[in-house]
Amino acid sequence: MTADRVTFTYPGADRPALSEVSATVGRGEVVALVGENGSGKTTLAKLLAGLYHPDSGTIRWDGTDLTAIHGDALRRRISVIAQDHTRWPLTVRENIVMGRPLDEERLAHAAAAAGADRVIGELDQGYDALLDRRFRGGHDLSGGQWQRIAAARGFYRDATLVIFDEPTSALDARAEHALFERIRRHADGRTVILITHRLASVRFADRIYVLDHGRVAEHGTHAELLRNGGLYADLYELQASAYQNPPRSSQNPADQNIPQEAL
Ligand SMILES: Nc1ncnc2c1ncn2[C@@H]1O[C@H](COP(=O)(O)OP(=O)(O)OP(=O)(O)O)[C@@H](O)[C@H]1O
Known part of the structure; x- marks a missing residue:
């Protein structure tokens, strides 16, 4: 390039x-x-x-x-991971996969690469946890935890x-x-x-x-x-x-x- x-x-x-x-x-x-x-x-x-x-x-x-x-x-x-990443009121899995075909192995790899696996491990529902407090059972993440999810999104893209x-x-x-x-x-x-x-x-x-x-x-x-x-x-x-x-x-x-x- x-x-x-x-x-x-x-x-x-x-x-x-x-x-x-x-x-x-x-x-x-x-x-x-x-x-x-x-x-x-x-x-x-x-x-x-x-x-x-x-x-x-x-x-x-x-x-x-x-x-x-x-x-x-x-x-x-191209995959862009920026400081102003979007926090979607969706599950962890959806926030990482973002509409692309689901591949569990790639998902786990992307989460590990971004250090999001530890964040996910602490959520009772893991990848199924809903990332929005406004919903019953929903979770809120800190800025740094969200950034790991956003980085995993970037790694997941091929x-x-x-x-x-x-x-x-x-x-x-x-x-x-x-x-x-x-x-x-x-x-x-x-x-x-x-x-x-x-x-x-x-x-x-x-x-x-x-x-x-x-x-x-x-x-x-x-x-x-x-x-x-x-x-x-x-x-x-x-x-x-x-x-x-x-x-x-x-x-x-x-x-x-x-x-x-x-x-
Ligand atoms: N959308 C825009 N319209 C007009 N000027 C812009 C736009 N985006 C950036 N600039 C200007 O272009 C120059 C370079 O900006 P750029 O964002 O590339 O710098 P940067 O090194 O990434 O800065 P930072 O460290 O603050 O993120 C700056 O003078 C900025 O004001």
Whole structure:
């Protein structure tokens, strides 16, 4: 999947959200997009997925320009897990399967990959539990528990490309770290684009693109980017020092669910 000098401006916007961006995502790779708010991460993911078309430059999958591929065919190959996932007042099973043919084995695999199996295990009715308190016998889940169900929905889809767009904002640091570990292990040859602000979690991505004001500031592995001493190293340093200097009220890392390796 390649973006070649791609520029994109939202309708009515006075400056491009992306300018001359080039990026490559190999089949089966986990690639992270990082950068500050508004730097263009989500826009680049949408362009790579063919959900938006660039104003100039090209996006290619296996050498084919995405403008030549029918939108429906593309959408079938993409699974997006975003922070604003939908909480359907349906059963756990329906929330994960979401209208696709039911395959119990794939369902169990998707739930395990997303860490939703533990949430489901705690519900008396398991996969049959109704996720809406307004109904008799219905259940409510926490934000982090819902996010695991939404991640399982993303794994269940038989997609070539899975985009995780800050799927972890409601997860504590330990849970986020565990989810990214599972994403890596369960990608099963699928290509994964990961968008997150927590840099401790993207260290294991095959490649990291750092965006800054709609441009690629740098790219490489975690180790390469740290060695470069550029924007990524600055942002990483900043987050690591925030972990190292917790507020005085809670000096104990165990209180904060911070993975030891982030310290
Ligand atoms: N639908 C839209 N219409 C107009 N401008 C938009 C739209 N979506 C995003 N933008 C603008 O495009 C730029 C890039 O936004 P984008 O959402 O890609 O950034 P991001 O790096 O994903 O940000 P965040 O970390 O805040 O999620 C920003 O300046 C944003 O204001």
